[in-house]
Amino acid sequence: MKEDRIERAERARAKKAALGEDIAIEDYGTGKEHDALTSLDEIPEEYKQNLLDAGIEPSERERSGSFLQRDRSVIFSKVKYPGLELMSTADAIKKYGWLKEYLWKAIPVDQDKYTAEVELDQTHGYFIRSEAGARVTMPVQSCLFITSDRIRQNVHNIVIAEENSELHLITGCAVSHSVSSALHLGVSEFYVKKGAKITFTMIHSWSSGVEVRPRSAVVIEDDGTYVSNYILMTPVKSLQTYPTTYCVGKNARATSQSIVYASGDTKIDVGSRAVLQGEGSKAEIISRAIATDNARIIARGDVIGEAADAKGHIECRGLMLSDTATIDSIPELKATRRDLELSHEAAVGKIAEEEIQYLMARGLSEDEATSVIIRGFLNVDITGLPDALAKETKKMFDMSLEKVM
Amino acid sequence: MLKIKNLTVEVEGKGIIRDLNLNIESGEVHVLFGPNGCGKTTLLMTILGFPNYKVKKGTITFKGVDITDFTTNERVKLGMGMSFQHPPEIRGVKLGDMVNIALGKKEGEIDESMIELAKRLNIAVEFLNRDVNLGFSGGEVKRSEILQLLAQAPDFIMFDEPDSGVDVENIELIGKIMCELLDRNKLPSKRERSGLIITHSGFVMHYIKADRAHVMLNGRIACSGMPDEITKRIMEDGFERCVELCSVKGAC
Numbered sequence: 001m002k003e004d005r006i007e008r009a010e011r012a013r014a015k016k017a018a019l020g021e022d023i024a025i026e027d028y029g030t031g032k033e034h035d036a037l038t039s040l041d042e043i044p045e046e047y048k049q050n051l052l053d054a055g056i057e058p059s060e061r062e063r064s065g066s067f068l069q070r071d072r073s074v075i076f077s078k079v080k081y082p083g084l085e086l087m088s089t090a091d092a093i094k095k096y097g098w099l100k101e102y103l104w105k106a107i108p109v110d111q112d113k114y115t116a117e118v119e120l121d122q123t124h125g126y127f128i129r130s131e132a133g134a135r136v137t138m139p140v141q142s143c144l145f146i147t148s149d150r151i152r153q154n155v156h157n158i159v160i161a162e163e164n165s166e167l168h169l170i171t172g173c174a175v176s177h178s179v180s181s182a183l184h185l186g187v188s189e190f191y192v193k194k195g196a197k198i199t200f201t202m203i204h205s206w207s208s209g210v211e212v213r214p215r216s217a218v219v220i221e222d223d224g225t226y227v228s229n230y231i232l233m234t235p236v237k238s239l240q241t242y243p244t245t246y247c248v249g250k251n252a253r254a255t256s257q258s259i260v261y262a263s264g265d266t267k268i269d270v271g272s273r274a275v276l277q278g279e280g281s282k283a284e285i286i287s288r289a290i291a292t293d294n295a296r297i298i299a300r301g302d303v304i305g306e307a308a309d310a311k312g313h314i315e316c317r318g319l320m321l322s323d324t325a326t327i328d329s330i331p332e333l334k335a336t337r338r339d340l341e342l343s344h345e346a347a348v349g350k351i352a353e354e355e356i357q358y359l360m361a362r363g364l365s366e367d368e369a370t371s372v373i374i375r376g377f378l379n380v381d382i383t384g385l386p387d388a389l390a391k392e393t394k395k396m397f398d399m400s401l402e403k404v405m
Numbered sequence: 406m407l408k409i410k411n412l413t414v415e416v417e418g419k420g421i422i423r424d425l426n427l428n429i430e431s432g433e434v435h436v437l438f439g440p441n442g443c444g445k446t447t448l449l450m451t452i453l454g455f456p457n458y459k460v461k462k463g464t465i466t467f468k469g470v471d472i473t474d475f476t477t478n479e480r481v482k483l484g485m486g487m488s489f490q491h492p493p494e495i496r497g498v499k500l501g502d503m504v505n506i507a508l509g510k511k512e513g514e515i516d517e518s519m520i521e522l523a524k525r526l527n528i529a530v531e532f533l534n535r536d537v538n539l540g541f542s543g544g545e546v547k548r549s550e551i552l553q554l555l556a557q558a559p560d561f562i563m564f565d566e567p568d569s570g571v572d573v574e575n576i577e578l579i580g581k582i583m584c585e586l587l588d589r590n591k592l593p594s595k596r597e598r599s600g601l602i603i604t605h606s607g608f609v610m611h612y613i614k615a616d617r618a619h620v621m622l623n624g625r626i627a628c629s630g631m632p633d634e635i636t637k638r639i640m641e642d643g644f645e646r647c648v649e650l651c652s653v654k655g656a657c
């Protein structure tokens with residue numbers, strides 16, 4: 001079985017991805033190991049702001065657990081609450097024989113050269129699991145941090161919410177200022193069991209030399225709920241991702257919200273796909289994309305309805321702030337039977353002059369009015385998060401918006 | 406308060422207002438009548454300084470300051486306010502945010518004092534959390550506009566059809582708050598705030614007594630007089646006839 005997986009990965013080593021420009025993986029080195037920390041707070045001062053920018057709290061306050069991977073080394077991993085497990089995926093594979101039932105079950109190992117690379121040269125990633133019935137409302141935080149130049153970071157993350165458990169995860173991906181170029185390959189597999197819930201808030205805080213190819217998939221069983229909030233406000237060289245959520249169980253629910261602000265020469269191809277296989281399952285995909293400078297954004301949304309009484313909706317909105325940027329908005333719907341309901345709305349536009357004037361008539365200057373409108377445009381009501389986390393996510397979002405504007 | 410002299414205005418190269426003169430003293434409320442397309446809204450937008458409304462000739466003086474070249478927000482800072490007839494929807498910007506902006510706060514929560522203010526206009530807390538003007542009914546738009554003005558408390562307020570699309574119950578409420586905003590509950594000698602109201606139906610005039618009325622025709626103020634008389638003439642004879650009678654007899 002294991003051999004077979006490696007063989008398949010070997011065969012896919014040169015397999016180009018269906019989307020996104022091709023990256024020469026071998027241009028990036030593997031990097032060196034780093035020493036472990038005894039508390040997250042020990043991270044050198046110069047890196048603290050990087051963590052904060054990615055929504056990671058170095059003090060570990062208000063967190064049920066913390067995980068930090070620096071380049072190819074897990075340098076911190078600690079869980080504070082019962083009912084929750086957190087460790088490096090490599091350690092988890094050694095510890096739990098049953099984990100092979102989950103590895104590469106939501107994503108094919110030979111999907112493309114990036115998944116193959118992660119299998120053939122995996123350097124950790126996080127394993128998080130909430131035990132059956134455990135409802136951990138305080139979020140776990142995990143940070144994938146690149147601090148060395150010209151390296152690749154290959155991680156495989158596995159998140160499992162056992163039956164009737166609840167798990168909230170904040171993941172921050174960050175890069176230090178000294179890094180001029182790097183490659184991040186992240187495979188993430190989420191398993192939401194019967195009646196369980198996972199919320200996943202991810203903040204990408206890359207820089208203009210970093211290439212990023214996340215490969216994510218989610219499997220939701222009966223009455224399970226998965227909520228994803230994705231925030232990307234800083235420039236990136238190129239990023240392509242198209243996470244797929246499989247609502248396999250009855251009444252499985254999936255919500256995906258993404259907020260993207262692309263500036264400079266950023267190239268982003270980001271989407272969200274939901275496959276409704278469970279009776280009465282439901283998916284909602286919401287995205288907001290702003291393109292300025294020479295940025296290129298492709299915003300995809302895809303809902304595939306295969307089960308009775310399934311419901312899916314896509315809402316994509318784009319805002320153009322420059323004549324040299326582009327936004328492609330591509331919503332897709334596919335139905336394979338009669339008794340379901342799929343819909344989408346997509347719009348791309350500029351800031352309306354009359355909105356600016358209206359705000360100026362209430363006393364704002366033109367610049368202030370523009371910033372209020374942009375803030376409003378990106379303001380998606382974050383649903384499904386516990387109050388404290390929702391407030392915090394909002395704060396993180398405001399902070400990162402502040403930075404780019 | 407407001408002095409307009411020989412004002413000529415173009416919108417997208419087309420002359421809309423020609424040689425218009427208007428004087429509104431401190432403490433006065435004027436009402437502006439006129440058929441559709443005569444330039445009433447253009448006049449208000451020009452006074453407010455919206456960039457599409459190009460002043461070709463003439464001056465606008467506000468509180469003794471020549472504001473002809475001022476930006477909208479500079480005029481607002483001097484104490485000008487407006488209730489829009491068709492304000493735009495702004496996604497993600499809540500009515501509560503607009504009230505805070507009108508209060509001069511760039512950021513802020515919906516607090517008790519705002520909730521109290523909203524209650525006076527029959528506006529529920531949930532409504533403060535809605536994106537401004539998105540899916541608002543005609544009456545809700547008007548109440549939201551007036552709520553923002555209550556927060557802003559300008560010295561000179563323009564109302565563009567505050568009574569259109571408002572049900573009977575709310576028109577009385579709006580009329581009452583407008584009276585308050587325009588110092589109409591005070592003795593005439595104590596009134597300081599001024600207003601300029603556009604109304605088609607004249608409904609709101611049952612609740613707020615104006616000092617002077619004007620009829621606008623083809624981009625000019627064609628006649629002026631006491632509001633009651635002008636209203637009566639327009640109702641009985643129509644705009645054109647009212648103006649004709651005016652020119653024969655002088656003022657109405």
